[in-house]
Amino acid sequence: MTDILRAAFDSLRAAVIEYRWAGFAGVTALISILLFAKAHKAASLNARRLTVPEYKGSAFHIPHGLDRWDALAAFVITAAYAVVAFLGLGQTHGPESFTVFENTGDSAVIELEDRQNITRMWYFCGVRSGSYNLEVSSDGIVWTDSGEIKQEYADVLKWKEAELEILSDVKYVRLTALSTKMYLGEVALFGADGALVMISGRGPGAFLTDEQSEVPESFTFKNSAYFDEIYHVRTAYEHMENLWPYEITHPPLGKIIIALGIAIFGLNPFGWRFMGVFFGVLMLPIMYVFIKRLFGRRSIACCGTIIFAFDFMHFVQTRLATIDTYAVFFILLMFYFMYIYFTQPLDTPAGKTTLPLFLSGLFFGLGAASKWTVIYGGAGLALIWLIRQIMRALWYRKTGERGFAAYLIKTVFLSLVFFIALPAAIYVSAYIPYALAKEAGIYSKEFFRIVLDNQIYMYDYHSDLVSAHPYSSVWWQWILDARPILYYLENFDDGTKSAFGAFGNPLFWWTGILAIIACVWSAVKRKNAIALFILIGFLSQLLPWVFVTRLTFAYHYFPSTVFLALAVSLMFYEIEKAWGRAGRLAAIGFTAAALVMFALFYPVLTGLRASTAYTNGWLRWFNGSYPF
Structure with missing residues (x-):
């Protein structure tokens, strides 16, 4: 049975690679169908109130409809953002073949075209940490020890320069592994004139010299991994190679998604970052539909979606090959469909509530x-679900209808299946790469032991994480946009720098504070169910961090920005309702200002080389805490 499942898994992976573009088209089409289904029918219900009895102050409504102009608007925003997001993402090529040193003492030999002095040596680090012993020879018989070359955990999938003295009269270079299961990519040697030396590899060394065209002019984020990519991309590649993963402090699915991008585009920066940008792009039509169904105004849907799209956090974080993007994407969708469930007429039979649930x-x-942070949002879903059941019970009491007990039993059963059994099955299945690496039977006793042991390890790790970091921050600093996390920084001798990090558009985040306060007031004083829904989502993602004492960073606020965008959109709606055309123009003006802010901060969002005078003088809004 294990062999059959393993063969099926390998066949599935091969099929995914072969039909990758069809898969992307299918995913996009599926989401479009789910979001835009029955648009014209829904449009006829636009702005209608529920036909069932309501309570004073209730803001329950039938979601506003969508039409072809909404589809066009969402497409234009999404396409425009996609162009900006994919621009300068990273090289679409890089070293992909590796020499694998299985055991300590395994060696590989590189031969130079001519004898000469070597002044520099560059190498591309593969997965696994350790070191190599470097030896040189002029005849291939007598070897001279020339030191040790390190491949540390922070060097994975990066170009690195070896620390060595000038090597004289070199014809052969030999690298011997001092650790087991070492992966080493391309090696580049430079002569006395600084030019790249022509080299070739013998035996195992062939893979060290077969991609010399991939040797870069310099080391940058465009040809190497940065920040937590050294963990997540490494683990994605390990999943592809059936190796035991290095990064086991988070569940596997996000890294499996990263691996899909690598399988399609190769082991290069564009390949491992592609899926993050793709999911970031897919968030936009979802956000557009969400806002339009909430408020029924195309202008508000456009403004809210644009503000979210070009928020600094969304832009930077989705261009980084880590798992946060996928968490936020699924949070957005799970709350969207809970909203659809939440706003169904109170007399909807339990069976017809099945799809959104x-x-x-x-x-x-x-x-x-x-x-795991998505589970915080699960608490918000549970609260919204409970409010819905309370409203249903009150409706039964007010109308005198019978059958609430039967309805509730069926709903509870479906909810247990959809929110416990189904997620548990998905969660456990995500560990199949672990089983393959251990050669354990899939869904065997050993497999479930692997899953359980990892849950214990993750809990202990996150509970006990007390290490220091120069760019850590706490929850109240996120709200104020006061402490970005720096991802990349390189200073140049001409007074310019290349830098970027994760933080928010101050105009959006600071206005978002007021919008959340307005949601509190509207939910309490006006019993506005939309405001309550937004508030529950926002607090479910933020409040847990208030009580967390471990090391935290600005990107932990990323999920909350989904609801920040909805709150600002609600503010636009109320302003337009009060001021009419002037309110609409105010929302458009605010959106334009947010885009101007994006343009001003663009260098420190993308690593675009800019003068230090500009970044320090114009972009350092919190002196001492903005690291640009």
Whole structure:
């Protein structure tokens, strides 16, 4: 049975690679169908109130409809953002073949075209940490020890320069592994004139010299991994190679998604970052539909989506090959479909509530299998679900209808299946790469032991994480946008720098504070269910961090920005309702200002080389805490 499952898994992976573009088209089409289904029918319900009895102050409504102009608007925003997001993402090529040193003492030999002095040596680090012994020879018989070359955990999938003295009269270079299971990519040697030396490899060394065209002019984030990519991309590649993963402090699904990008585009920066940008792009039509169904105004949907799209956090974080993007994507979808469930007429039979509940639970499961922080949002879903049942019970009491007990039993059963059984199945199945690496039977006793042991390890790790970091921050600093996390920084002798990090558009985040306060007031004083829904989502993702004492960073606020965008959109709606055309122009003006802010901060969002005088003088809004 294990061999059959393993063969099926390998066949599935091969099929995914072969039909990758069809897969992307299918995913996009599926989401479009789910979001835009029955648009014209829904449009006829635009702005209608529920036909069932309501309570004073209730803001329950039938979601506003969508039409072809909405589809066009969402497409234009999404396409425009995609162009900006993919621009300068990283090289679409790089070293992909590796010499594998299985055992300590394994060696590989490189031969130079001519004898000469070597002044520099560059090498591309593969997965696994350790070191190599470097030896040189002029005849291939007598070897001279020339030191040790290190490949540390922070060097994975990066170009690195060896620390060595000038090597004289070199014809052969030999590298001997001092650790087991070492992966080493391309090696580049430079002569006395600084030019790249022509080299070739013998035996195992062939893979060290077969991609000399991939040797870069310099080391940058465009040809190497940076920040937590050294963990997540490494683990994605390890999953592809059936190796035991290095990064086991988060569930596997996010890294499996990264691996899909690598399988399609290769082991290069564009390949390992592609899926993050792709998911970031897919968030936009979802956000557009969400806002339009909430407020029924195309202008507000456009403004809210654009502000979210070009928020600094969304832009930077989705261009980084880590797992946070996938968590936020699934959070957005699970709350969207819970909203669809939440706003169904109170007399809807339990059977007809199945689809939105199923989809909400499905995306909750996918999110939880990507990162545990999605479970925080699960608490928000549970609260919204409970409010819905209370409203249903009150409706039964007010109308005198019978059958609430039967309805509730069926709903509870479906919810247990969709929000516990289904997510559990998805979560456990995400560990199949672990089983393959251990050669354990899939869904065997050993497999479940692997899953359980990892849960214990993750809990202990996150509970006890007390290490220091120069760019860590706490929850209240996120709200104020006061402490970005620096991802990359390189200073140049001409007074310029290349830098970027994760933080928010101050105009959006600071206005978002007021919008959340307005949601509190509207939910309490006006009993506005939309405001309550947004508030529950926002607090479910933020409040847990208030009580967390471990090391935290600005990107932990990323999920909350989904609801920040909805809150600002609600503010636009109320302003337009009060001021009419002037309110609409105010929302458009605010959106334009947010885009101007994006343009001003663009260098420190993309690593575009800019003068230090500009970044320090114009972009350092919190002196001492903005690291640009």
